[in-house]
Amino acid sequence: MDALIGRKLGMTQTFLSDGRVEAVSVLEAGPCWVTQTRTAERDGYTAVQLGFGQVRRLNRPERGHLRTVGVDLRHLREFRVDDVSAFQVGQKVGAEIFAPGDYVDVVGISRGRGFQGGVKRHGFRGGPKTHGQSDRHRAPGSIGATTTPGKVMKGLRMAGHMGARRVTVRNLQVVESNPDRGVLLVRGGVPGAPNTLVLIRRASKKGR
Amino acid sequence: MRIDDVVEIQPNPNIADFGPGDTVRVHAKVVEGERERTQVLEGTVIRVRQAGVGSTFTLRRVTHGVGVERTFLLHSPRVEKVEVMRAGKVRRANLYYLRDRIGKAARVKERGRTTNQQGA
Numbered sequence: 001m002d003a004l005i006g007r008k009l010g011m012t013q014t015f016l017s018d019g020r021v022e023a024v025s026v027l028e029a030g031p032c033w034v035t036q037t038r039t040a041e042r043d044g045y046t047a048v049q050l051g052f053g054q055v056r057r058l059n060r061p062e063r064g065h066l067r068t069v070g071v072d073l074r075h076l077r078e079f080r081v082d083d084v085s086a087f088q089v090g091q092k093v094g095a096e097i098f099a100p101g102d103y104v105d106v107v108g109i110s111r112g113r114g115f116q117g118g119v120k121r122h123g124f125r126g127g128p129k130t131h132g133q134s135d136r137h138r139a140p141g142s143i144g145a146t147t148t149p150g151k152v153m154k155g156l157r158m159a160g161h162m163g164a165r166r167v168t169v170r171n172l173q174v175v176e177s178n179p180d181r182g183v184l185l186v187r188g189g190v191p192g193a194p195n196t197l198v199l200i201r202r203a204s205k206k207g208r
Numbered sequence: 209m210r211i212d213d214v215v216e217i218q219p220n221p222n223i224a225d226f227g228p229g230d231t232v233r234v235h236a237k238v239v240e241g242e243r244e245r246t247q248v249l250e251g252t253v254i255r256v257r258q259a260g261v262g263s264t265f266t267l268r269r270v271t272h273g274v275g276v277e278r279t280f281l282l283h284s285p286r287v288e289k290v291e292v293m294r295a296g297k298v299r300r301a302n303l304y305y306l307r308d309r310i311g312k313a314a315r316v317k318e319r320g321r322t323t324n325q326q327g328a
Contacts, residue, residue, distance in 0.1 A: 007209075019239075
């Protein structure tokens with residue numbers, strides 16, 4: 001298995017073996033259980049469904065789905081794999097699949113920032129601070145031409161809701177892997193607030 | 209699980225208990241190109257910042273008429289040893305006022321030393 005569901009615990013610093021300091025994200029990585037496999041014959045694609053986070057109460061459909069797993073889980077996510085034959089429902093995976101030096105991609109839901117203007121959301125420069133300007137300091141500027149084309153182009157960057165979307169950070173190096181505690185230390189930042197769900201995958205573009 | 213339960217701090221037995229105002233001697237590893245050697249610095253602790261693994265302390269000393277300050281990460285493996293040479297008696301946590309003082313005025317009273325006997 002090359003992926004896990006986990007939880008972001010927060011950030012801290014750690015000392016590398018040569019004494020340098022590294023900013024790291026602490027991730028609770030698993031334990032996850034294989035809850036279902038998707039096969040080409042039945043589902044048209046191959047994937048493994050993993051579950052994470054024990055929960056006290058499930059409704060009956062959920063309990064039925066997890067009946068063969070033997071563990072009550074809160075979060076279920078699928079990960080594409082080429083070959084499902086190595087996986088059995090009920091199989092447990094944890095932080096041991098990643099070793100220090102491995103590269104991972106981490107997916108999370110970024111912090112929600114609410115309705116934000118163009119300056120914060122898209123890095124617009126705003127207007128001049130001086131030379132007789134009033135009320136133009138954080139304005140977006142022109143949003144288009146005049147009669148031709150006579151409309152505002154679709155997709156034009158404007159103010160609006162920012163954050164709280166799915167974000168993938170690629171190629172984060174694993175600094176420390178502690179399978180006993182189910183914890184990974186990963187170099188750099190990871191999307192989302194502390195205690196939010198993250199998906200940890202072996203990096204798709206590096207270190208293979 | 210909380211982050212503080214996960215990140216462990218290994219206390220260095222060679223680091224003495226010290227605080228602001230104390231004069232300490234720090235044995236620090238310095239990397240010079242390929243080589244690594246231990247440098248000894250002595251000075252007054254003017255600040256201790258408690259922040260878990262990221263805790264720091266700042267030394268100040270005046271050499272050749274120039275004030276020099278250096279901040280160390282308390283839990284860094286590059287800080288090999290800290291010895292307390294002289295315990296200072298101070299009334300605040302951050303001794304920034306020492307920066308504005310020169311010579312005799314920049315001294316810190318010694319703690320735990322009475323007229324005849326030597327203290328800590």
